[in-house]
Amino acid sequence: MGLDLEYIDSQTALDEDEKEGLLIKSISTRFELDEFEQQNIERAIAWTMKKRFKIKEILTERFVRRLHNKMFDQTWRWAGEFRKSNKNIGVDKFQIGIELKYLLDDCKFWVENKSFSNDEIAIRFKHRMVHIHPFPNGNGRHSRLIADVLIEHGFAGHVFSWGSSNLTPKSNIRKDYLNALFAADKDNYEPLLKFARR
Numbered sequence: 001m002g003l004d005l006e007y008i009d010s011q012t013a014l015d016e017d018e019k020e021g022l023l024i025k026s027i028s029t030r031f032e033l034d035e036f037e038q039q040n041i042e043r044a045i046a047w048t049m050k051k052r053f054k055i056k057e058i059l060t061e062r063f064v065r066r067l068h069n070k071m072f073d074q075t076w077r078w079a080g081e082f083r084k085s086n087k088n089i090g091v092d093k094f095q096i097g098i099e100l101k102y103l104l105d106d107c108k109f110w111v112e113n114k115s116f117s118n119d120e121i122a123i124r125f126k127h128r129m130v131h132i133h134p135f136p137n138g139n140g141r142h143s144r145l146i147a148d149v150l151i152e153h154g155f156a157g158h159v160f161s162w163g164s165s166n167l168t169p170k171s172n173i174r175k176d177y178l179n180a181l182f183a184a185d186k187d188n189y190e191p192l193l194k195f196a197r198r
């Protein structure tokens, strides 16, 4: 059927030219890459913690890209740059900028009008972000971290738990996470709201 394991695991497969963007040539296994990315992300989290971002600043293309850049700048040459190829998830590569603008505008509207609870605004933002899939990789982690930044810096709330587990491809927790995302695809945000605070 042409469905490959990468798709079933809901992990975005890297194109050959994207693999070339790897900054550390000594990385040869998936495990090493995961470890390296994790250290990079921890530096990005430390960066967010020593700053104060206002909602107006967070809800900009500049910040969206900057956060991805901080998360992956030691790992990938394309950190913080939009995808240049299409994936099995995400909008068309030419629509990323405009779809992101719609999302940022919608989110500003939700904030100004208190359309939803603070948690629900952050969760809807995260879900739409990963649906756009702006970057070649790291979209899941980036969307979760930006939701955390929005809730903590924008709303003075507490960061999410995201199921209190690392969402590795084969874990049962990841299945719950993906099922919650699929419910959100159908406009039911309750499972993702619950998952994020579990």
Ligand SMILES: Nc1ncnc2c1ncn2[C@@H]1O[C@H](COP(=O)(O)OP(=O)(O)OP(=O)(O)O)[C@@H](O)[C@H]1O
Pocket (backbone or CB within 6 Å): 010, 011, 012, 089, 130, 131, 135, 136, 137, 138, 139, 140, 141, 142, 167, 169, 181, 182, 185
């Ligand atoms: N069918 C789907 N519908 C909506 N979102 C999906 C779907 N499949 C995967 N995703 C999202 O895409 C993410 C995977 O994309 P990508 O590989 O770019 O991110 P990642 O940060 O490397 O992954 P991870 O979430 O495992 O850390 C998943 O975390 C999930 O949020």
Ligand SMILES: [Mg+2]
Pocket (backbone or CB within 6 Å): 011, 012, 137, 138, 139
């Ligand atoms: Mg990935």
